[in-house]
Amino acid sequence: MADLKEARVPDIGGFDDVPVIEVLVAVGDTVSADQGLVTLESDKATMEVPAPFAGVIRELMVKVGDTLSEGGVVAIIEAEGGEVRAEAPAPRTDPVAKTSDAPAAAKAPAAKASPSGGALQESKVPDIGGYDDVPVIEVLVAVGDTVEKDQGLITLESDKATMEVPAAVAGIIKALKVKVGDTLSEGGVVAIIEAAGDAPVAAPVAAPAAVKGTDDNTVEPVAPQARPDRIAEASIEHRVPGSGAPPVRFDAEAILPDKVPYASPAVRLFARELGVDLLQLKGSARGGRIVREDVQSFVKGVMQGGGAKAAAGTPATAGGGLNLLPWPKVDFAKFGEVEVQELGRIQKISAANLARNWAMIPHVTQHDDADITDLEALRVQLNKENEKAGIKLTMLAFLIKASVAVLKQYPRFNSSLDATGETLTLKKYFHIGFAADTPNGLVVPVIRDADKKGVLEISQEMSALAKKARDGKLGPADMQGGCFSISSLGGIGGTSFTPIVNAPEVAILGVSKSAMKPVWDGKAFQPRLILPLSLSYDHRVIDGAAAARFTATLAQLLGDMRRVLL
Numbered sequence: 001m002a003d004l005k006e007a008r009v010p011d012i013g014g015f016d017d018v019p020v021i022e023v024l025v026a027v028g029d030t031v032s033a034d035q036g037l038v039t040l041e042s043d044k045a046t047m048e049v050p051a052p053f054a055g056v057i058r059e060l061m062v063k064v065g066d067t068l069s070e071g072g073v074v075a076i077i078e079a080e081g082g083e084v085r086a087e088a089p090a091p092r093t094d095p096v097a098k099t100s101d102a103p104a105a106a107k108a109p110a111a112k113a114s115p116s117g118g119a120l121q122e123s124k125v126p127d128i129g130g131y132d133d134v135p136v137i138e139v140l141v142a143v144g145d146t147v148e149k150d151q152g153l154i155t156l157e158s159d160k161a162t163m164e165v166p167a168a169v170a171g172i173i174k175a176l177k178v179k180v181g182d183t184l185s186e187g188g189v190v191a192i193i194e195a196a197g198d199a200p201v202a203a204p205v206a207a208p209a210a211v212k213g214t215d216d217n218t219v220e221p222v223a224p225q226a227r228p229d230r231i232a233e234a235s236i237e238h239r240v241p242g243s244g245a246p247p248v249r250f251d252a253e254a255i256l257p258d259k260v261p262y263a264s265p266a267v268r269l270f271a272r273e274l275g276v277d278l279l280q281l282k283g284s285a286r287g288g289r290i291v292r293e294d295v296q297s298f299v300k301g302v303m304q305g306g307g308a309k310a311a312a313g314t315p316a317t318a319g320g321g322l323n324l325l326p327w328p329k330v331d332f333a334k335f336g337e338v339e340v341q342e343l344g345r346i347q348k349i350s351a352a353n354l355a356r357n358w359a360m361i362p363h364v365t366q367h368d369d370a371d372i373t374d375l376e377a378l379r380v381q382l383n384k385e386n387e388k389a390g391i392k393l394t395m396l397a398f399l400i401k402a403s404v405a406v407l408k409q410y411p412r413f414n415s416s417l418d419a420t421g422e423t424l425t426l427k428k429y430f431h432i433g434f435a436a437d438t439p440n441g442l443v444v445p446v447i448r449d450a451d452k453k454g455v456l457e458i459s460q461e462m463s464a465l466a467k468k469a470r471d472g473k474l475g476p477a478d479m480q481g482g483c484f485s486i487s488s489l490g491g492i493g494g495t496s497f498t499p500i501v502n503a504p505e506v507a508i509l510g511v512s513k514s515a516m517k518p519v520w521d522g523k524a525f526q527p528r529l530i531l532p533l534s535l536s537y538d539h540r541v542i543d544g545a546a547a548a549r550f551t552a553t554l555a556q557l558l559g560d561m562r563r564v565l566l
């Protein structure tokens with residue numbers, strides 16, 4: 001029997017019912033002792049629950065959004081050293097399983113043979129925690145690609161979690177049944193795979209002992225099994241009994257993915273938040289799997305000027321070829337009393353993003369002023385009219401609406417430059433991000449399709465997102481897809497500043513505190529309410545003349561919002 005053990009939550013300092021914010025492993029993953037399984041985050045601390053022993057994840061008992069206390073079961077792990085190992089899955093012996101002359105462990109799941117002699121199998125959506133009709137946000141493979149078992153095929157994203165659908169078997173993608181934008185539920189077919197490699201390696205633990213394919217041919221391995229994590233060191237032969245055809249030999253190295261990095265969904269999400277391209281990383285875990293520590297090391301290397309060289313010897317490309325001096329190490333305590341504070345999770349993520357953006361984007365900032373005297377009077381009037389309805393308009397709602405109108409006139413500001421700096425993607429939609437200050441750090445929720453919404457609707461949605469941000473309930477979907485960002489410090493103060501472009505966007509608008517100033521009208525000085533604007537932009541995409549026109553047009557619209565209707 002397999003040595004199955006429960007991995008439970010250890011003593012976590014008396015915290016109870018702590019939310020799970022990340023699941024760091026997937027069923028089938030091989031973990032080492034003390035490797036993180038899930039991340040918990042209370043209102044006071046973020047902590048990982050480690051694996052108490054090494055082995056293979058056979059079942060996950062929690063998902064993102066669940067809560068855990070000390071002693072709660074996180075996962076069922078097949079401990080290393082058990083009789084049934086990950087590389088030789090146990091056959092089922094229940095009455096459903098059929099018998100065969102070949103050893104039970106050498107049988108493959110039910111399939112039909114392809115014209116080329118392989119077995120065609122449907123790769124379906126496994127149990128995804130009860131989610132239904134989950135949108136496909138990413139297709140990770142293409143027809144003709146060679147994949148290994150458990151390699152990600154697509155990425156699904158609900159309002160609470162991002163998850164990958166793994167390949168059921170190793171082989172070649174013969175057909176893709178979904179595209180970005182489709183929705184899937186448990187059991188939905190993702191792809192048709194022509195099975196390759198040794199059948200028992202690709203078969204799930206609960207596979208029947210023997211099953212028959214088309215024309216009653218069973219797939220019979222004729223070479224020793226290869227460990228999934230050592231598959232590059234072996235080659236595999238398959239033959240169809242009774243066919244008279246010679247065995248087909250597969251070069252195992254061809255099964256390793258060369259287009260899709262080997263990483264769990266949680267690590268992929270973590271890398272996306274930091275803006276790290278996983279293709280530039282070499283995984284340090286078993287089988288070349290990329291883990292969180294690899295991503296963190298990569299980012300540290302970039303910030304210290306070593307670029308990708310800090311990430312397991314990969315080429316130094318992500319740092320843009322910067323050759324920076326190492327960060328100075330100083331023992332501040334020898335000069336006087338100090339207090340050391342660790343940055344929060346959001347601040348750590350933001351720090352890495354900001355450092356990359358500032359180092360790799362040639363920033364220029366255009367400053368201008370907008371006369372919002374009449375607009376402020378309108379805002380105050382509208383707030384009085386909607387007081388009973390509980391609607392409160394802020395100047396930021398008008399700024400979002402006006403910015404969309406200007407983005408339509410100057411489409412290069414509504415674009416993204418690719419990592420090579422050679423291709424510009426112009427967007428036909430208008431999703432506007434706004435910086436929200438929270439107790440845990442700065443986040444940027446996104447107002448989607450702002451061009452299709454009125455100022456009142458934008459204000460209500462913005463208020464709801466800001467509350468979610470303060471409560472720590474923003475999901476990845478709430479912060480993705482932005483085209484242009486606005487950072488407003490008007491409620492605090494200041495006359496101007498240089499906001500950092502939020503890559504992969506190419507511009508960001510900074511807004512400071514409005515103030516009454518004397519403005520010459522041709523006959524006399526008049527008191528007018530002036531709003532300072534600071535537009536930072538990527539000089540590779542936008543030149544100074546375009547930036548000056550952008551801010552001048554925006555100031556004109558804010559001075560007379562009726563122009564937005566034109």
